Amino acid sequence: MSAALDIFCPFDAVGMNNQEIRHGFFLRYVLDPARPHGFGAECLRAFMWSAAEATQDDPDGSLKALDVHLMNLDDAIVDREYKSIDLLVQIPSEKVIIAIELKIDAMEHSGQLRRYRRIIRDEYSVSKGWRQLFLFLTKRGDLPSEEDGKGWRSLPLDNVVDALDRVATKGSGQPEARMMLHAYVAMLRRRHLNDQRMEDLARKLWREHGEALDYLISRKPDLSSDVMQFLADRHKDIADRLSGSLKTMIEPEHSAKNELRFGFADWDSIPGMLEGTGWNPSKRLILFMVKREPKSGSFRLQVYLGPGPRERRQALFDSLKAVGARVDGKWGIQESWRQLVVKDIPAPVDDEFVEGFAEKLQAEMQNFLHSFFALYDTAMKRLVEVVT
Template sequence: MDDIPLRISELIMEDADFQNLEKSLDIFCPFEAVGMVSAEIRHSNFLSYILNPNRPHGFKGALLRTFLMSAMRIGHEKGLSAGLTPLDIHLMDMEVVEVRREWRNIDLLLIAPTSKLVVAVELKIDASQSKGQLTGYRRVVHEQWPDIAWRKIFIFLTKHDEMPDDLQWLPMPLSLVIEAFKGYISQPELNQATLPHQMLSAYCAMAERHHMENRDLVQLANAIWSRHEQALTFLISHQPDIWGPIHRALLDRVHEIPETANRQSPLTLQRDHDTSRITRFAIVEWDTIPGMLTAHEWTPTNRLLLYELKFESNGVSGYLYMGRGGGKERDSILNALGAIRKSKKLTAGWTRLESRLLLSAADASNADPDEAVEQIISGFKAYILESASRTNALLSTLQPVDHLHAPAS
């Protein structure tokens, strides 16, 4: 321990990779400053503005064309392009496209009247789709434009590799949009000194830092860790607690999670046993599954399947865990959950079945505690509603359906 100050000094003052990493991250970003990183509403607001050809950003319809061409390349491969090709998009008159925000709760709606095309876009950053959400949106679009002459395209734009529940929606990664935008603004004939150009560049850089893997930065981090593991381990173990205020604020509102979830699901979510930074929840209907109440040394309820809302050093995440135990009944439950189980090997130890990051440490450091709690609660509730429905369908093979479905409230 006596040489820790020297090792920290070498890391900060002498390591060229550390200095390059610091320069890459130590930049002003207006989108981070306004708390936009994980705020889907603000992402949608910016995208609706920048894609709108009638806004005074100077891009006219170029970014909208770039966005739609990227989508159609995927859509053509998956058979979800409504018969459109990238060439059709290239020839389309973008100047007359109307961009609507939150029409009938749809994040973005693009209407091209001369081409008789409607494009619905649903954006998900760290939240997830609600049960029936996408099908409902698709239905209202068809009701508003019932004429078969109007082509309809539905784009599910996500940070995570999440498949839409409604298979008529085209899954599109946010990273593809960012790469397309970067390709457009890097053209040498564009004036890169204009404010709109700089703002779009800053947005793409922010998305890369927080929502995409930057291979160059990962390589720098690996090189730094290989040379300064002892100093970095010491610094991590003594880092300030950014989670304390957020966790305390969350505890005052954690009761809202089962209250609101139970109004939206036929299943009953119940709070289970908590520890210092972990809040656990159970689905009551699963208690009657043979062997479900046989967990070893976990919580007083002995439930094998529990959802956890967990505060960790790198972020706040939602998990679905299988507790420790043994026997054929536990193995039967694990086998039934094979479609979501990450490891195909059956073990008697704790098994993590699913996980979803709700708030990263980087985002939390810039967030207001109340806004952070709101994001955690809404994200965790959406995750549980989606996961519990999927998991419940898998567990239905273990006992009669009437034991697995509670009456609708």
């Protein structure tokens, strides 16, 4: 098992895997056609294709795959931290400006997206012929906040990883640069995207060394982490409580360190519901999740439409829209992840108790689910009726 974890990675060596600033440095370098990596504009074009693919269902989307194919990107300028914007891509010859906000394990800060959007609209105005694109790059294409994220488009990290991987495997670029790009893609998949082999190794480590790992975790004071562990220890009890409150069967799902997942068992008979891929053992396409943000300690309640056959995902999404169910964001299902409903919960304050905050969070979970579940249930049952 040690050999399986004994993988040299230059990005892990410099502590980059969870450092958004360092991700920004590397992405700026490979996306910039003027840098001496030998890729030219290939990485930037691949990135823009991934953005066009992710936003293809967005009625307000301003970037299409054909546009990207025909663009001259050789004069592109890529800046990092321009007026605090993580990445800014300027293509003067095409009059295109792209603002990118990168969130690996963090959530957006209050007002930042609105502020960045105002900067771009003032400095690269549509009236002067500029086409503007605002991309919110996260692990699973999380939606930006409704209040501050107007105009921002959700871009899942796996779309970008797949695009860069295609560039790395083509054999273009300088050998050293190609090796680094391969290592970067591998690190992202290993650390941030679904990797079943690593999940299996983690479970084996917990089985064999659970006491030692528990001891180490117990020595790291973190109130929100303690709350998450408290909830995880009561995963089934919480599912039972939610089931009773909603009068439907909710089951605990395989979860991750900072994610607690639940499935809606009464929807399993819906055509295609159990055809999800690469996400959870139950293969359910729709899950409810409680996510902890490690840096801020805040929590996010989310309902996700996960990866699976596009026609199945589209049918579920269309049924929700048809009955007027709440679906946050104005775009379609995207290629893999679609966050359907979201609510942010501030981090516990220092003088709160674990049990008290956990109880408050469970009450928030119930209220959150009650706010949309009736119409979601109607939409799901409607699909069963159509088939029968």
